[in-house]
Amino acid sequence: MFSIDLGDGAQLRPLEPWQAEEFLAHMDRARELVDPWIPWASISTDLATATATLQRYADKQAADTGRLFGIWQEGGLGPAGIGPGGLEPEGGLGPGGLGRESTLVGGTMFVAFDAASGNCEIGCWLEPAGTGRGLITKAVRVLIDWAFRTRGMQRVEWHCDPRNGASSNVARRLGMTLEGTLRSAYPWKGTRRDTEIWAVLAGDWVSGQLSVSGQLSVSGQLSVSEQLSVSE
Numbered sequence: 001m002f003s004i005d006l007g008d009g010a011q012l013r014p015l016e017p018w019q020a021e022e023f024l025a026h027m028d029r030a031r032e033l034v035d036p037w038i039p040w041a042s043i044s045t046d047l048a049t050a051t052a053t054l055q056r057y058a059d060k061q062a063a064d065t066g067r068l069f070g071i072w073q074e075g076g077l078g079p080a081g082i083g084p085g086g087l088e089p090e091g092g093l094g095p096g097g098l099g100r101e102s103t104l105v106g107g108t109m110f111v112a113f114d115a116a117s118g119n120c121e122i123g124c125w126l127e128p129a130g131t132g133r134g135l136i137t138k139a140v141r142v143l144i145d146w147a148f149r150t151r152g153m154q155r156v157e158w159h160c161d162p163r164n165g166a167s168s169n170v171a172r173r174l175g176m177t178l179e180g181t182l183r184s185a186y187p188w189k190g191t192r193r194d195t196e197i198w199a200v201l202a203g204d205w206v207s208g209q210l211s212v213s214g215q216l217s218v219s220g221q222l223s224v225s226e227q228l229s230v231s232e
């Protein structure tokens, strides 16, 4: 499968309906971390609902209204040790690759993507074994770079609960600006939640050296935005 090297044995790849079984096992590992904040693991509780979640994003991708990517980490992830989730040929799809074990540890998505208005929103999640490694910050940079440079988008938003410090830290690290808080914005787990709106604009990203285009092409092959285009 086409992939983008995030460094340290991590890869960003499309996450598609045929991977529902692997996605469900990952959701089961992620549920405890994700459930307090977003209705994401909770909508994928068995193979049918996990497949439906991935199919919904496949449909969005076909309509150019959203996209979903998984983050795979090679090998084990420390003492917590999680099992292997799949084999990917080493070095891409070249001949003779014996493959390395990799585990789906999280992902990121264009929750919304409106090419006509130039606005989009990015979301993300991890299972515990994937946290604290910068995986989301690196992966979301790739998506933002693609949105601005390849697709000519003008505005990328990030929505999070004000109490979700790990999430707002990602937005801050990416150079986003906190624009405001929607009070009592949506119902979740029997309460109504506020939503912080963070955003970065194309002009800030491109002129402010916030992008990492090229920086992540550690394999010395294509630039990040070129790789993402190839993977579509």
Ligand SMILES: CC(C)(COP(=O)(O)OP(=O)(O)OC[C@H]1O[C@@H](n2cnc3c(N)ncnc32)[C@H](O)[C@@H]1OP(=O)(O)O)[C@@H](O)C(=O)NCCC(=O)NCCS
Pocket (backbone or CB within 6 Å): 033, 034, 037, 038, 123, 124, 125, 126, 127, 130, 131, 132, 133, 134, 135, 136, 137, 138, 159, 160, 161, 164, 166, 167, 169, 170
């Ligand atoms: C939000 C969430 C994805 C953030 O996870 P995270 O591991 O903190 O984020 P990143 O992958 O960007 O990693 C950043 C951490 O790795 C560290 N790090 C290590 N190497 C790094 C690198 N090269 N670049 C950036 N950070 C790096 C950072 O210091 C930071 O750790 P710290 O918080 O202890 O300072 C995670 O908490 C989660 O899945 N939460 C539940 C779902 C959720 O809330 N989703 C978002 C909804 S808006």
